[in-house]
Amino acid sequence: MAKVVAISFGRKMSNTDVMLKEVLKKCEEAGHEIQFVRPDDLNIGTCTGCTACVVGIMSGRNNGECAVHPNDDFHIVEDAFYSADALIIGSPVYETSPTGTFKTFCDRLGPSHDLAFLTEAKKERIERDGDKALLPDERVFKPRVGCLLAVGGARTENWTIMTIPVMYECMMSTGVDVIDTHVYYGAMNVQHVLGVPEQMERMDRMAQNIIDALAAGDNDEERTKWRGEDDGACPVCHQSMFKVHQGAARVECAICGIDGEVTVEDGKIRYIFSEKEQARSRMKYAGKLEHRNEIANGAMTQKKVEGLAELKKPYLHIGE
Numbered sequence: 546m547a548k549v550v551a552i553s554f555g556r557k558m559s560n561t562d563v564m565l566k567e568v569l570k571k572c573e574e575a576g577h578e579i580q581f582v583r584p585d586d587l588n589i590g591t592c593t594g595c596t597a598c599v600v601g602i603m604s605g606r607n608n609g610e611c612a613v614h615p616n617d618d619f620h621i622v623e624d625a626f627y628s629a630d631a632l633i634i635g636s637p638v639y640e641t642s643p644t645g646t647f648k649t650f651c652d653r654l655g656p657s658h659d660l661a662f663l664t665e666a667k668k669e670r671i672e673r674d675g676d677k678a679l680l681p682d683e684r685v686f687k688p689r690v691g692c693l694l695a696v697g698g699a700r701t702e703n704w705t706i707m708t709i710p711v712m713y714e715c716m717m718s719t720g721v722d723v724i725d726t727h728v729y730y731g732a733m734n735v736q737h738v739l740g741v742p743e744q745m746e747r748m749d750r751m752a753q754n755i756i757d758a759l760a761a762g763d764n765d766e767e768r769t770k771w772r773g774e775d776d777g778a779c780p781v782c783h784q785s786m787f788k789v790h791q792g793a794a795r796v797e798c799a800i801c802g803i804d805g806e807v808t809v810e811d812g813k814i815r816y817i818f819s820e821k822e823q824a825r826s827r828m829k830y831a832g833k834l835e836h837r838n839e840i841a842n843g844a845m846t847q848k849k850v851e852g853l854a855e856l857k858k859p860y861l862h863i864g865e
């Protein structure tokens with residue numbers, strides 16, 4: 546038996562909630578433990594950007610605990626997240642993107658729960674302090690698969706466009722392997738998704754994808770393989786959200802941060818991502834490590850500006 550956790554950013558018992566609960570229901574019927582969490586019902590403080598969490602991890606002082614909101618409810622979401630073998634995160638579409646609470650959740654999850662930051666911290670601390678080392682929560686290192694669901698009211702899919710790509714944010718630093726994503730658009734056409742059987746059936750297929758992935762056990766390739774219904778143009782994340790490098794036949798996957806070559810064959814555009822680029826996607830450990838090293842060798846060793854307090858003074862009250 547594994548544990549499947551759903552985190553909903555939708556209205557209570559509206560479309561997103563019920564679609565996620567359908568997935569949980571099927572997973573429970575297959576013998577898995579389930580949990581449903583609604584961050585909107587909790588008291589979760591916004592990240593103030595103090596970076597005490599990252600500095601704490603990198604300097605060896607702590608394991609990324611939030612210095613500003615030590616007693617809010619974030620630990621409830623964090624515990625649910627870390628207890629999961631499979632996660633399904635669902636968000637309504639607000640202005641083509643996920644909700645503000647979703648972003649707060651990502652910011653609180655962000656660098657402080659980064660798999661590479663914590664893996665390297667663990668190694669360094671064991672080397673340095675041996676048995677006395679202050680080590681991160683072991684659940685950080687547990688492999689997990691994930692699914693993403695976006696629910697948009699608009700009749701056209703194009704009004705949902707940035708939602709799933711942005712939702713990858715909660716899976717990238719935490720190291721969750723995304724196996725399926727789905728966008729239900731046109732939700733305002735019908736009072737409730739319970740009146741749209743094909744959408745509920747799609748959730749049953751998402752549940753089956755989770756059940757099959759969990760059944761793969763230690764076979765990582767089988768467990769983490771893409772099971773979504775659209776292969777997308779990026780071979781790593783299976784989405785198709787690219788930055789176009791102007792004047793060059795190259796694109797960059799917005800989710801993976803990797804470069805691909807653009808060719809046109811028989812009037813069709815092809816995107817070719819080399820094996821080397823695929824390996825450094827931030828959805829993979831090597832990509833996370835590249836970022837971790839960039840921070841460790843940049844932000845942690847940065848050059849100080851002489852007389853900064855004085856230099857700031859003329860700006861203090863501008864426009865205030």
Ligand SMILES: Cc1cc2nc3c(=O)[nH]c(=O)nc-3n(C[C@H](O)[C@H](O)[C@H](O)COP(=O)(O)O)c2cc1C
Pocket residue numbers: 555556557559560561562636637638639640641642696697698699700704705730731732733
């Ligand atoms: C602030 C706000 C912005 C919205 N923007 C979009 C949008 O850009 N695209 C879209 O498809 N739906 C948009 N919607 C509609 C919601 O996505 C829709 O009501 C959805 O069903 C909400 O999910 P829920 O029923 O699970 O709460 C917006 C709704 C709100 C409240």
